[in-house]
Amino acid sequence: MHYVSKIDPAAARTPALYDSHSTGFRRAAYVDRAMGSVHMGTGICYLAPGGVIQQHFHSFEESFYILEGHVTLRIGEKSHTLAPGNFGLIPTGVHHSWRNVWTNPGDPPARWLEMQAPQPRPEGHGRDTFFASGHVPSAHEADTHVGHFDESQLPRPGAPGQMEGFNPTTGVAIKMFVDRSFGAIHQSLFLIQYMPGAKIDPHDHTFEESYLIVSGRVRAMADGQSYDLGPGDVIWTGVGCIHSFENVGDAPVRWIETQAPLPPAKEVFRFERDWAAY
DSSP, X not given: OEEEEEOOGGGOBOOGGGXXXXXXXXXXXXXXXXXXXXXXXXXXXXXEEEEEEEEEEESSEEEEEEEESOEEEEETTEEEEEOTTEEEEEOTTOOEEEEESOOOTTSOOEEEEEEEESOOOOTTSOOOEEEOSSOOXXXXXXXXEEEEOOGGGSOOTTSOOSSTTOOOOTTEEEEEEESGGGTOSSOEEXXXXXXXXXXXXXXXXXXXXXXXXXXXXXXXXXXXXXXXXXXXXXXXXXXTOOEEEEOOSSSOEEEEEEEESOOOSSOOOEEGGGGTTO
């Protein structure tokens, strides 16, 4: 099972739970139960200039990657000023709030990718997000991490792979953001780059994946169907979906990928080629 769509900022809306606890906040989901997912909730968040999301916590784990703008993220008693390239992990039950640093109404909204696992509950089917007026310290606050990506962090050709269970492939570079070593329990979040001509053979997994294309173009195959994907396009692959990617253009392609549940330390990929002779 898989699903292909495109991010549409005009379709973003304020989640019902946030109506009375935020200003200027909207979210465009691109992975949820409606498309067949059972393990993750992924979307793009928009926060208008001067916008805020009041202090709250979740009964699921959350990671993020800043795409545009500058925001202040308060986690527990600590504040972090974040810009494009910043990423982080907010553990289950940890209080946090968001504020857009920009206040000029003419400024664009801040944007970030938000990954949630286990999958949030549908509206009307139990609560998993809680707004609180007073901060209650959590034992998991120490497990909160924030990092920043820059070009120098991309692995060079021939360098060891950063993903557990993945052997480096020619022309493919992976920069892990959130994984087991970062403190995650339920998910992973990372950036992947394919140089022109790079490809990965058909394979599947025991976990779900989502891909947000941020630059370049890639040919994706999923369940025997072919897609030409570019910036703003997204694809989700379910457990057992046989898929592959190839950069058939003349420029690098990059996407931000999420996985849930957290992949195992071994046997992460099941390549069709390895079983073709049997």
